[in-house]
Amino acid sequence: MKLLTEVLAEELLELLPTQEDIAFYEEHGWYISKKVIPDEIIDEAILASEKFYQGERDAELPITIGYSNWKKxxxxxxxxxxxxVSLQSNKLRTLALQPIIGAIAARLARTNRIRLLDDQLVYKPPQDQTGKSAVGWHADRAYWATCSSHKLLTAWIPFHDCDETRGPLVVLDKSHKWSGTQDTRFFNNYNLEEMEKTFQQGGRQVVKIPMSLKKGQVSFHHCWTIHGSLPNYSKSFRLALAVHLQDADNHYQPFWNKEGKEIHIIDESLCRKLPNGNPDFSDPAAFPVLWSE
Structure with a gap:
């Protein structure tokens, strides 16, 4: 890992967030990088996505149900x-595990190590006039109840230039500081305005920030930042990879909901067990390290 640190120090230091950027992230719950991913890495990921959609796999998951898995x-x-997808496709794995992504995330989360937690390849068809290609408002951490950390974060990587017409990610500014969002799980509710009215109750100020990015840029958002995405009104498909990341301190914690039911997340089924029987969220086979220093 030291070599990666040296490479970044020599060639990519100017791409890392400054102290001012880190303060902005902590205040607003999101950050947009400079161009940090080479075009050729993304182009290879596009080809890998096409093969993935055709059913090609470099590796198989140990599970077949319990997670989102579009099929023809x-x-x-x-x-x-x-x-x-990064556990199933080598080229998508290359993109997801780019060291610069981990290095930026480590600075934003003020941690010395970043591991993968999950990832999602999301495709939106073109010319959606119904609004159904929108992704509903949600907080990622609301889906990760058995994670101990509240410093988890997500990197969003569009595979092309993505403006407001092409269905970009949209974050609600400073929403990571809101209380009472632990059940904000409306990924599949494309009626964004309906949920916005709910958020406005109690005097919350809803400020929507589209992540309009150029190819090679990456946006990052805090695990409690509420976000969704707009419909794709453009004439081109929209393709992006969301890479969910763990800080060094994250580990498994048991969790029971209000009804007293013990909750589990599917990630627990992908990794080895610790001696006490708990899932090991540092298992490198399921949760590889992107960055360490």
Whole structure:
């Protein structure tokens, strides 16, 4: 890992967030990088995505249910959401595990190590006039109840220039500081305005910030930042990879909901067990390290 540190120090230091950028992230819950991913890495990921959609795999997951996994028979003119693609496709893994992504995330989260937690390859069909290609408002951490950390974060990587017409990610500014969002899980509710009215109750100020990025840029958002995405009104498909990341201190914690039911997340089924029987969220086979220093 030291070599990666040296390479970044020599060639990519200017691409890392400054102290002012880190303060902005902590205040607003999001950050947009400079161009940090080479075009050729993304172009290879686009080709790998096409092969993935055709059913090609470099490796198989140990599970077959319990996660989002679009297949051809689901139809083409819909949102395609496939999880854990970096564990199944070598070229998508190369993109997801780019050291610069981990280095930026480590600075933003003020940690010395970043591991993968999950990832999602999301495709939106073009010319959506119904609004159904929108992704509903949600907080990632609301889906990760058995994670101990509240410093988890997500990198969002569009595979092309993505303006407001092409269905970009949209964050609600400073929403990571809101209380009472632990059940904000409306990924599949494309009626964004309906949920916005709910958020405005109690005097919350809803400020929507589209992540309009150029190819090679990456946006990052805090695990409690509420976000969704706009419909894709453009004439081109929208393809992006969301890479969910762990800080060094994250580990498994048991969790029970309000009804007293013990909750589990599918990530627990992908990794080895610790001596006490708990899932090991540092298992490198399932949760590889992107960055360490």
């Amino acid at each position: 028979e689901d139809g083409y003119d819909i949102i395609r959401n496939n999880e854990f």
